[in-house]
Every structure is written in structure tokens, then in C-alpha cells.
Amino acid sequence: MFGDYSIGDLGSIFVMQGFAGLILFSVYVLMALGLAIIFGQMGVINMAHGEFMILGAYVTWMTSNLFQTYLPSLFSGYFFLAMILAFLASGALGMVVEWVLIRHLYKRPLDTLLATWGLSLMLQQAYRSVFGAREVGVELPQWMLGSLHVTDSIEVPINGVFVMGLTVLITISVAYVLYMSRWGRQVRAVVQNRVMAGAVGINTEKVDRFTFGLGCGIAGVAGSAFTMIGSTGPTSGQLYIVDTFLVVVFGGAASLLGTIASAFSISQTQSTLEFFMSGSMAKVLTLLAVVGILMLRPQGLFALKVRK
């Protein structure tokens, strides 16, 4: 399959596909970060994570429409506001869901999977009733369109660079919040030993609620980024949920570094394979490889060594 291309062509293909993979990587990382916080730190399997992401995408779409109609002069900057709104909307919904549903199920992790699946069905139907069944696309401001010409055969799209920058920023802030801030220490304390954390005066219920809200909020930002690479429909989120779970599990559930590494390897494998075969076969091969590796190494790439 490599025979028909010269070395130079192959180089360009790998760079271009690699870059296309980086955008996929960004969405995976943003989705998986939220999920890794919720699943890795809290043990809750949130099957509605894709729907939280799509909520962010719809918020972005509404903001862009709002700016187009009422504030066309500020349209070029709407995206930053949209991201913040997406974060707040998804985060708020996440905290409500935690309060109504999830907090009753901490002792039954498999049941959270079923209950959040029910939630995802309801959210999908809600989106369909409110926004319609047709997929919507967001109009990007002028400065995000176009691409940078690096060499003759290599082009990189600007919105891709933007999404990646955003991903790096969010990842660093999440790592900072979890490992440096007082609140992050509380989260990790609750994860390690809930009873002891409560005994030393940490309000574990509050910590749980904010952790879940943060995870969902990041999914909302992922939704904002998602509008740049795909159109938003009521069921778009469902397409990503299995991939994202695989990313989290493959990386090792409680490790942020592992999540990033696994998102990178999965998205790059898929994107590079896509050039040489049909998209569906590339996906099948990638998923098969991941499942195969997980069978050999069930704890994932980066596993924390803890006593159970």
C-alpha cells in the first residue's frame, strides 16, 4: 500500500493526516478529560457524556446565531463567549443531574451506566423537540477559516490550530486544578478514601457535585470545539461515547497523562489508516487493536499502583 507513493509524498501524507488526526485528538482529549474525571475519580459511568457535549455544541450554535442577528460587529469574537457559556450550561446541567440522579447511585457503579443511558435518551429527545431533528452547522468567523501553507504540499487549517491550542490550555488548567489547588486536593482525598476525607472535614457531597459539574462542563467545551469539525444533531454525541470510553479505559482510568497518551495514539492510528483504506475499516482496525491491547493489559497504558 505504500508502493505507489514517493518518500516525499509519504512524508506529506503523514504530516497532513497527522494534523487531521490532531483535531480528532483534541476532541477526544476534551471529551475524555471530562469522562476521566467522572469515571476515573468518581467511578461513575456517564453514558450521557456525549449529550453534555452536544449541549455545548447547541449553546455555541445559539450564541453564533445571536451574534449574527444582534451583534454582527462583534461576530469575530463570539467563539470565546460561546465556549464559556457552553462550559457553564453543561456544568450546571451536570450538577443538577448529580443532585437528582447520580448521588443515589455511588454504591452501584454498573447502575449508573443504565441510569445515565436513560438520561441520554431523554436528552436526545429533548434536543430533537427543541432544536429539531435536522443537524445544524455553526458559521465560523472569518479569521478562523482558511489554512496556513507550511510547504507546497502541506496545509494546516487555522481552526484546527485554534482547537489544539484550546485543548492544551484546558488540559493544563485541569491538571493545575486537580493537582495544585486546594479543591483538587479535596477531590483526590475523597477519591482515595471517602470516609476518611469526610472525617477530616471535607464536605464530600459538595466535592462530588462540583467534580461531576466540572467533568460535564469540559464536555460542553468539547462540544464547542466539535462544532468546527462536524455538524450538530440530537444523536451526534452518541457516536463518540464508545470511542471516548475506550480512550479513558485504554489510558488507565485514573491517569490524566494516560488519557492524553491514549487519545493521541488512537486518533493518530485512525487518521493515518484512513488515508490508506476506507474510513470504516480504519475504525474497525483501530478499535480492534485497542480491544486487543486491553485484553493483554487490562489496566490500561498508565495504571496507578494502588492497594485495593
Added chain:
Amino acid sequence: MIINSRFFNRSELMGFIALAAVLFVILPLTLDVFRLNLVAKYLTYAFVALGLVLCWGYGGILSLGQGVFFGLGGYCMAMFLKLEASSVENTKIQSTPGIPDFMDWNQITALPLFWQPFHSLTFTIFAIILVPGLFALIIGTAMFKRRVGGTYFAIITQAVAAILTILIVGQQGYTGGINGMTDLRTLKGWDIRPDHAKIILYFVEVVLLFACIGIAQFIRLTKLGRILVAMREQEDRVRFSGYSVANFKIFAFCMAAIFAAIGGAMFALNVGFMSPSFVGIVPSIEMVIYTAVGGRMSIFGAIWGAILVNFAKTSLSESFPQLWLFGLGALFIAVVLAFPNGLSGLWADYVQPRIDQLFASRRAKAGWNDNSVADGAPAE
């Protein structure tokens, strides 16, 4: 030690008689053929639900990939039926007569090797059991021997369901793609489409279902069933007692896969087509919903769950398509939050005590002194 000396205790016997009466007598007498065929379709999911009771309710292994086995069984059956429907006379207008129509549309000129054995009905029947069984054996061995369980297992089975769906849709020339295998006509020359055939197929299916109920009940009553429950509750203690936990899990998972495959094969026969929309993640999770609603611990409960949820789905989506997903989602949340044991749990908590009271008072009046009442519902 034998826990129940009888095959069914009293409440189970009542459940058995009620189900048999409804499926064998009441429904065939009251429903027209179209509705009866719909019930036959619902019952194909009852096989899957039955398997999930063993594997999830008793073994504690939540598989979100039962659609895979349902699909494998269904596709095996559909491949046989499709080959019979694609005889040389039937496909004269194709550029290559004698191969299924979708292969012709995809410029395939010879029957692929893995299709060849499906000319034989005997092979097909073995394949329906063995292909999903072996597949489950491979997945189960790889996972359980390495002590992967719980949520990880659920996620990986889900990924397997995703992979198989993408593969079926992508390999259109070999599998019929997104449309699946349609236009299935005859089984060994016997037309499966007219009304009288549908009725016969319905009864065949109900008999098969009761056979599977018998097997599941047998497994439940033997020591094997006890070990499954023990494993679900305290896996480590069972392991330390010297049992090979992995082997028991593999067994439960394989049984669930085989039940699902039988359901899938009956689906292809009763409904007359098979498509990837019954294989993927969404149908697989819906199958878990049936079991959860009916009661994951109850064989009869799960079957009622499959029938009732599907009935609600058909009638709600006929009249209020908007409401269906809301209803299903809400039902699921309600079942998980409020009634973890589903309909059968409600029955055991509210209806069964009344019935027991009734029997007890009658016995007291008759002056019986019989201790066997105590073996009512097992304590789990």
C-alpha cells in the same frame, strides 16, 4: 445439598402456568396474524433477556454486547435463507446468477468462501449455536482469565458491538451493508411468508423459549446457579474456596450468548430480514433494559419485561413518536433508582405476600400442618 427438591416452587409454577397460558392459548386465540407476528418478534428479545438473567442477574456480569450474539445468530440464519432465496432461477436477471442480490450490486462475481457452508441447513443450525458460543468463549476467556470484570467488561463488550456493526455496514458486498439481508423467502422449500407459516413459526418459537426457560431454571437450581450467585456477591471468597471463578463466568457468558443467538435466528425467520440495526450499541442496551424492567433476578420477569417494553414501544411509537424516547429514558431511570428488581420485584413485594396469605389462611382452615410454605421465594 439440594435447595429445592422440586423443579419449580409454587410461585414459579404459577408464573410458568401463567406464561404458558398466555403464550400458547390466549394470544394465539385473540390476536390476528399481524399482531401475533409482532409478539413473535418481541419474544425473540425474550431469549436475550433470559440469557441476561443468567449472566447479569445471577452471574453479575453486565454485557452490553448481547446484540452481537443476537446478530451473529440472526445473520447465520439469514445467510442460509438468503442463499435459498438466491437460487439460479430466482436471480436470472443478475449479471452473476445464483449469488445474493447485494453481492451482485457490489460487483462480486463468486460466492465468498465463508458463505459456502451455509447451503446446508444442518451446518446452519450448528453455526447458530457454535459461532456465537465460540465468539463468547474467546471474549470471555480473554477477559475473565485476566480478571477483567464489571464496568471494564461492559465497556469492552460495547466496543465489540460497535466494531461488528461498523464491519457489517462497511463490508456491503459480503453482508448486505446497512440494509441487511432482506427478501428471505423459503426454508427448505417451505414458504415462511404466508399467514399459516407465521403461526407455525410462532409456536415453534414459543416451544423453543420454554425449552430455554427449562435450561435456565435447571442451571439456577443446581449447584452451578448457587456458585454464580456467590460469585456475584463475594467473588474473592468463591475464589479462595477453590473454585475457578473465571470458568464459571465464561460459562454464564457463553450461555447468555447462545440464548441470544437462538433469539436472533428466530428473529430472522419470523420477521424475514436481518440488519445491523439489531447488532449495535443501542439495541444491545435496549436488551438490557428489557431485563432490568422485568427483573434481572427473575426468569419469568425478564420475559414479561421483553414483551411489555416492546409492546409499549410499538404502541407508543405508533401514536406518540415524540414520547417514546422520553418514556423509555424515564422508565429506565425509574427502574434503576426505585425498583432495582424490576416488575418481578414489585410482584414479589406486593402481590406475592397477598397470595401467600390466601393460601396460608386456606391451609390453616383445612388444618394442614405443612412446612413447605417456607420455601417460597429464595432469599436472594
